[in-house]
Amino acid sequence: MSTANYVLTRRKMKSIRLRVVPPAGEIKVSAPPGVPKHFIDQFVQEKSDWIERQRSQIKLMDPPLEIDAKACKERLEQRVPELLEYWQARLGVKCTGWRTRKMKSRWGSCNINTRRINLNLVLGALDDLLLEYVVVHELVHLHERYHNKRFYAWLEQMLPDWREREAGLRAVPLY
Ligand SMILES: [Zn+2]
Structure with a gap:
């Protein structure tokens, strides 16, 4: 070109x-x-x-993941409720709900006003450890809005291997 x-x-x-x-x-x-x-x-x-x-x-870069949207959604619907149940209890927070979205630039987001969590549909095609990391990350935002020291202290305490998981996510092309 x-x-x-x-x-x-x-x-x-x-x-x-x-x-x-x-x-x-x-x-x-x-x-x-x-x-x-x-x-x-x-x-x-x-x-x-x-x-x-x-x-x-x-x-x-790797070619974009070929994802099967329906299969991803089904897998997330299967896995996310139990992840939320476990991690909400450990973190002592509660979100009001979650949904999947097609997102081009991020893996998840948390609206701390409505306390709703959005998860990238593509997570349904990835390793459970990566999905779990995003769920925990977004729940930690219910304690701390910003990616500051307090935020990372929570992550560190809850998922000591969060850095590896985050690196794993970064290796997945998303666009
Ligand atoms: Zn964040």
Whole structure:
């Protein structure tokens, strides 16, 4: 793919922004409305080394997981209730409910106002240890909103091997 082809979005912003997007390594550029096209062409051209580096990084990534959404959902429905029961008791917190969602950039989230937990559907295709880590992580947010010392102290106490599990999750491509 040449650097001459890119997808341009005009947006109210202060400077030009360039992204290389997996899995194909497509170039996406956002630019303020007033910047002439030839200027953007040149900008992209000047970044060609950086673009190539990004593309080789992308090639090293694993292909996206082929997931069977129905099977994932079923597996989560089977596993999550008992995980919640166990970990809510250990942590001394209670969420008001959980659901699965397709999320592109995270594994889970916790709304601490409604005390609801969202789990990425893809977790249904991963190892139980990773699913458990996300459930515990989100429940810990019911004690502590931010990823601060207090938050990690809880994690450390509850799941001493949380770092390995988090690294395991990071190794799974999510997009
Ligand atoms: Zn978190």
